[in-house]
Amino acid sequence: MQRLFAVAVNTFRETLRDKILYNLVLFAVLLIGSSVLLGTLTIGEQARIVNNLGLAAINLVAVIIAIFVGIGLVSKEIERRTIYTLLARPITRAQFVLGKYLGLALVILVNIAIMFAMFLATVKLSGHPIHASLFQAVELMVVEALLVMAFALLFSTFSSSILSATLTLGIYVIGHLTGDLKTIAEKHASGMIKSLTTTLYYAVPNLETLNIKGQSAAGVSVDLGFQLIATAYGLLYTGLLLVGACLIFQRRDF
Amino acid sequence: MDAITVEHITKVYEPVWPWHRSSTVLSDVSFTVAKGEIFGFLGHNGAGKTTTMKILLGLLRPTSxxxxxxxxxxxxxxxxxKLGYLPESPYFYDYLTAEEFLEFYGKLAGMAREAIRVRIPDLLEQVGLQEAQHRQLRKFSKGMLQRIGLAQALIQDPELVVLDEPMSGLDPMGRKEVRDLILNLREQGKTVFFSTHILSDVEMICNRVGILAKGKMLALGTVEELVDGQLAKSIEVVCDGVIGRQIEPVRRLALRTLQSGARCLMVLPGHECLDEILDALRRAGAKLVSIIPHKGSLEELFVHKSEGEG
Structure with a gap:
């Protein structure tokens, strides 16, 4: 475990020392700021608009970090050839992959925590109430970011950075449209479109399950049972993807 | 007991696409490295040295x-x-300081925090980087990176050290320091397996040498065995008071003659013709200055072997 944590801490340190991350945090600050500005321009429902924009900004930044830093987790080590000295140490390949994942997961958690704190301060300073539903929405955002990051890591164990980014973005978009896929499948009685959409519906995780921003912004909480099941669903999917990533990485030649 | 045993390894890269051809980078390579010896792995770029090292470390799997x-x-x-590895032209995490970097590799090696803390200053002194302890690696020169790379390979005081081109990128002084460091490791009873294409390094410090070309092991043995056994020894004869080319046996037998005033240098192909030449020189009234058996160099063997393969 010491070795896994050493890799995780190093990944955490590397990402924090990377300027891109600070830019993303700045981006979030600007978005939250603009939400306040828009809130003052809109008559009524200011609280909902501030909540909506703030949550969307946090979600966007978390997903961008998950995808664009996630795809580089393993591939950068291979491209820079640092992987040679790492794997020449008494560390298993699975420990390496999981350490990298854990390091970035920590970065995302810290970032979301900072952005959420800034967002709550914005809500409070705007004189709006802080609903429990906001916490629920952010918790599911964390799960979504962990899931997206696992996809990015899985793809980067066997493909180039650009292809990994494209595939992960594709999964992210399709994951938010799985409901529509099911509708399309139901409307087509047979044929290729029906089998394709049905396959995608079952293969790609339903990311809309983890998206409760709309109702949370309006101050409506979700049932705790739903929250738990959605969290378990996301984490289970993440676990399976990480097992896949470890298995693929195990077989690679460097 | 041997530190490394390699038996008949072959590495073939199968084509990804049907229109590509498979390529064989190692072909039936066998050798052993005994514990406590310095083994030099010689070969041109692309000979298969790095591939062999990667296979030893489990980074690549051999085909057979x-x-x-x-x-x-x-x-x-x-x-x-129990082993340390320095890859060729290493790139390390440039956002880390030398101390953080060694601490990270110490943790990966499973060392306790206190042991790492004690080891780092010692190691930095050994590789001459004590001044750079708190400097980020991005501010290091190529030679300094090579040294910090060596330091990470030695962090846990390993039994076996695998070094891929450890002298590349170093100035003559730096190369000498690395050579001394390797010799020092041998004195401590460590096994060192290192690759290079700088022959003088091998001649100076290696117990045994392997010459690899185009994926095949062409020669294996001590420097003396290889040089003595595989190249005919020539002899240099220097004498005064004669014109070498005017003496018939010299004209017939010498590989080369150099005349400088009354002094003549002759290179003879071996001991067999020495008596005949000396008799002829004596008869011509020459005064003998020196007879030096000309020892073949590893360089000659390396070129000879590589050309033979080419």
Whole structure:
């Protein structure tokens, strides 16, 4: 475990020392700021608009970090050839992959925590109430970011950075449209479109399950049972993807 | 017991696409490295040295063959605790300071925090980087990176050190320091397996040498065995008071003659013709200055072997 944590801490340190991350945090600050500005321009429902924009900004930044830093987790080590000295140490390949994942997961958690704190301060300073539903929405955002990051890591164990980014973005978009896929499948009685959409519906995780921003912004909480099941669903999917990533990485030649 | 045993390894890269051809980078390579010896792995770029090293470390899997490192199959993670590796032209995490970098590798090697803290200043002194302890690696020169790379390979005081071109990128002084460091490791009883294409390094410090070309092991043995056994020895004769070319046996037998005033230098192909030449010189009234058996160099053998393969 010491070795896994050493890799995780190093990944955490590397990402924090990377300027891109600070830019993303700045981006979030600007978005939250603009939400306040828009809130003052809109008559009524200011609280909902501030909540909506703030949550969307946090979600966007978390997903961008998950995808664009996630795809580089393993591939950068291979491209820079640092992987040679790492794997020449008494560390298993699975420990390496999981350490990298854990390091970035920590970065995302810290970032979301900072952005959420800034967002709550914005809500409070705007004189709006802080609903429990906001916490629920952010918790599911964390799960979504962990899931997206696992996809990015899985793809980067066997493909180039650009292809990994494209595939992960594709999964992210399709994951938010799985409901529509099911509708399309139901409307087509047979044929290729029906089998394709049905396959995608079952293969790609339903990311809309983890998206409760709309109702949370309006101050409506979700049932705790739903929250738990959605969290378990996301984490289970993440676990399976990480097992896949470890298995693929195990077989690679460097 | 041998530190490294390599038996008949072959590495073939199968084509990804049907229109590509497969390429064989190692072909039936066998050798052993005894514990406590310095083994030099010689070869041109692309000869297969790095591939062999990667196979030893489990970074690559051979297509066929058997490898044992410190008594365990190659790639056995537990064995990695007893070895250190410096890759060719290493790139390291440039956002780390030298101290953070060594601390990270110490943790990966499974060392306790206190042991790492004690080890780092010692190691930095050994590689001459004590001044750079708190400097980020991005501010290091190429030679300094090579040294910090060596330091990470030695962090846990390993039994076996695998170094891929450890002298590349170093100035003559730096090369001497690395040579001394390797010799020092031998004195401590460590096994060093290193690759290079700088022959003088090998001649100076290696117990045994392997010459690899185009994926095949062409020669294996001590420097003396290889040089003495495979190249005919020539003899240099220097004398005064004669014009070498005017003496018939010299004209007939010498590989080369150099005349400088009354002094003549002759290179003879071997001991067999020495008596005949000396008799002829004596008869011509020459005064003998020196007879030096000209020892073949590893360089000649290396060129000879590589050309033979080419």
């Amino acid at each position: 063959g058997k490898i044992e490192v410190l008594g365990a199959p190659a790639g056995d993670v537990a064995t990695h605790g």
